[in-house]
Amino acid sequence: MATATEADAMRRAIALAARALGATSPNPVVGCVILDPQGTALGEGWHRRAGGPHAEVEALAAASAAGHDVRGATAVVTLEPCNHTGRTGPCAQALITAGIARVVYAVADPTDDATGGAATLAAAGVDTEGGLLADEAAAGNAAWLTSVLHGRPFVLWKYAATLDGRSAAADGTSRWITSADSRADVHRLRAEADAVVVGSGTLRADDPHLAVRDHEDAVQPLRVVVDTHASVTPGARVLDDAAPTLIAVGEHADTTHLPGVDVVRLPRAGADGGGHGGLDVHALLGELHARGVRSVLLEGGPALAGSFISAGAVDRVVGYLAPALLGAGPAALGDAGIGTIARALRLEVTDVARLGPDLRITAVPTAS
Ligand code: AOF
Numbered sequence: 603m604a605t606a607t608e609a610d611a612m613r614r615a616i617a618l619a620a621r622a623l624g625a626t627s628p629n630p631v632v633g634c635v636i637l638d639p640q641g642t643a644l645g646e647g648w649h650r651r652a653g654g655p656h657a658e659v660e661a662l663a664a665a666s667a668a669g670h671d672v673r674g675a676t677a678v679v680t681l682e683p684c685n686h687t688g689r690t691g692p693c694a695q696a697l698i699t700a701g702i703a704r705v706v707y708a709v710a711d712p713t714d715d716a717t718g719g720a721a722t723l724a725a726a727g728v729d730t731e732g733g734l735l736a737d738e739a740a741a742g743n744a745a746w747l748t749s750v751l752h753g754r755p756f757v758l759w760k761y762a763a764t765l766d767g768r769s770a771a772a773d774g775t776s777r778w779i780t781s782a783d784s785r786a787d788v789h790r791l792r793a794e795a796d797a798v799v800v801g802s803g804t805l806r807a808d809d810p811h812l813a814v815r816d817h818e819d820a821v822q823p824l825r826v827v828v829d830t831h832a833s834v835t836p837g838a839r840v841l842d843d844a845a846p847t848l849i850a851v852g853e854h855a856d857t858t859h860l861p862g863v864d865v866v867r868l869p870r871a872g873a874d875g876g877g878h879g880g881l882d883v884h885a886l887l888g889e890l891h892a893r894g895v896r897s898v899l900l901e902g903g904p905a906l907a908g909s910f911i912s913a914g915a916v917d918r919v920v921g922y923l924a925p926a927l928l929g930a931g932p933a934a935l936g937d938a939g940i941g942t943i944a945r946a947l948r949l950e951v952t953d954v955a956r957l958g959p960d961l962r963i964t965a966v967p968t969a970s
């Protein structure tokens with residue numbers, strides 16, 4: 603049985619892992635804390651970049667740099683230590699070689715490549731226990747786990763609306779519905795995502811830039827515009843060089859006005875691909891997955907969000923609600939092919955926060 607000290611260390615390891623959200627794809631985020639037998643932390647580390655040292659190796663190095671002897675110590679790690687030689691050596695072996703006596707991990711590694719670390723550790727006589735705070739650790743690694751288990755990126759749909767659910771006024775004006783605090787929070791979501799996706803309507807209405815500001819270490823997300831008819835103009839801000847950009851167009855779109863722009867041609871949606879004459883959401887997600895994207899921040903507008911919901915491709919919803927009323931104007935979510943109350947997409951609220959004057963509600967679809 604894991605101790606309360608080990609559980610505290612696991613919470614710390616989960617927080618350390620989260621520091622690298624958006625920077626490790628296609629790899630997971632992983633954190634590790636090394637405890638001496640009295641429960642004192644000797645070293646800690648996290649995986650910072652794909653191709654860089656794994657969390658366990660970072661933590662061992664930190665302990666050794668601080669002059670600590672880790673023989674007989676316990677490693678607390680958010681993911682089962684890997685068993686393979688990939689871009690770095692196997693962590694299970696590194697822990698054995700270092701003389702670690704006990705390993706407590708949260709989530710088993712489901713990949714064919716890396717699996718088996720726990721068995722290797724146990725066979726070497728290391729006291730090995732899995733499952734500690736597994737739900738919390740899995741939630742922190744939702745992007746990677748979704749991509750490993752479902753072969754597509756994790757999708758977070760974010761919207762801002764008034765309390766009566768409107769994302770713009772009747773005359774089309776929408777700046778700024780929510781407060782500066784909420785907008786800063788959206789930049790954090792962008793920094794944590796591998797790709798930010800908008801539709802061509804949003805592009806025409808707002809000419810958004812979609813790059814991350816005020817997060818110095820952030821890897822810029824891929825900016826993706828879903829633009830069936832290639833209506834984006836060469837001067838659009840989203841095409842500047844602050845971050846990479848991909849324009850997803852229909853199979854027959856004319857893109858001659860976009861020389862040098864990264865363009866992908868996708869089929870129109872079929873019945874289960876998001877409908878409404880837009881591009882096939884699953885084809886888009888397949889293309890992004892193939893490019894190494896593990897998490898998508900879907901930023902609108904309402905029609906594109908409706909296509910994603912209709913395709914069953916939204917894993918988490920974050921709504922920023924401003925205490926204001928409009929009474930007219932477009933809804934935050936367009937037609938999602940639902941039609942009757944019995945088919946409403948039911949959500950479970952996982953978090954409610956106040957950001958300045960606004961409310962931020964996080965929810966996930968309930969399993970149906
Ligand atoms: C990480 N960081 O801290 C741990 C990982 O591409 P490689 O060779 O670095 O191997 C990546 C795989 O290793 C990854 O998919 C996961 O299964 C395992 N563990 N990966 O990137 C880490 N502990």
Ligand code: ZN
Pocket residue numbers: 656657658683684685691692693694
């Ligand atoms: Zn490893």
